[in-house]
Amino acid sequence: MSVLALESVSKRYRRGHRELIALRDVSLEIENGEVVCVSGGRGAGRTTLLRIVAGTERPDEGRVRFAGVELRDASDALRRQIAFCNLRFLPAHGRDACEHVAMPLHAIKVSHDQAGLLAHRALERVGAADLAFTSPHEWIPSEVVRVALARAIVREPRLLIFDEPTNGVDPLERDPLLSLIQGIAHESGIATLLTAGDTASVTGADRVLRLSGGELLGRTAPAVAEVVELRRPASESSQ
């Protein structure tokens, strides 16, 4: 069963005398551990797609299911298994990477010590252990991506949504970062949706799709033979 399933989703916005069709009849399935990259230029419907998948916007038509549950009916606990990550977040100055990564854990009442430990582990996993006690203003763009990724995976989500994962990143650092995201997704069975204005984020994607004028083009569902059965890490069931 797909972790994320959009069925014939459409969304329109009213603008005075006009109507803008943001998404038209979009269907999309993503399996455990699968990395799907959706590219689309300005006005293609990317932001609307992200909002609908993240549950902050409801479609006019169609259904969105997450882990088999209609997203609009999902409990807060289930919704927290969706991690949304973009690089426009502006971490407060003075807060170090470790505290920043631990922040989502405080929201679910994880103890301070345990949160610190898990944040360190997440930073290690993304190759940013040495940033633990550094401030955001010291980070270069690829390090911002690593910290953002650590923060997104610290709660071990089932679905990771990453908008513009390589925006502003030095071209030579792009592919290693994308391979890192893919490695984590495959290893931990996290269904991953990457979105970007161009195709720079395709490396490591298992499927590549295109949003064009609100229409989603490409293989919107994984081929049966390609469905990777990845188990959730043992650490999750023990938590």
Added chain:
Amino acid sequence: MVGNAKLKPSARLAVLGLLLERPSWGYELVARFERVFGAQPWEWRVTPTAIYRALNRLEDDAMIEPLGRGDGERWTDSKQRRMRQSYRATGDGARTMREWLAVPMSSSPSQEELLIRVHFGDASDELLRAMLRRHAAACLEELERIAAATAQTRMQRLVKEDRRLAVQARLSWIDFALAELRGPDDARIRPVER
């Protein structure tokens, strides 16, 4: 078996397409070819000789046939014939064109292929949109192959990036073409009653 279903996008295929639209003769074909494919400086240009050569080869392959002069006689002067003999497409010619148009466009079509498909494939906007979606699918599959490719050496990385950007340009063109083909009923922005 006459005809060649594997015709490449060439002047020969374009001439066949023009003759499928209506019978024509050499001189007129040269002018029509230019009007359709070579109106802009960056478009496809061929010499009149290439058009006449295409006619000869298409006739040899039985994809086109000469029409009589009307008085039942054929041209005797070869130069006159070359200039003024009218041709029409045969059933084999029509089938060849149909089969060629049915094959999905690759992720890196030549300009000739693109022009022929857009000009002769637009029996309806819906068919053309379907062609563009197939073209997008081919581009996205190519991107998946690019995504999976390991590029360890500098040369491999340069080639991979070159290819990715080329496919990205195709996808941008498809965005534009699909927008261009949207009619009032499926336009992105449309008026609504208050």
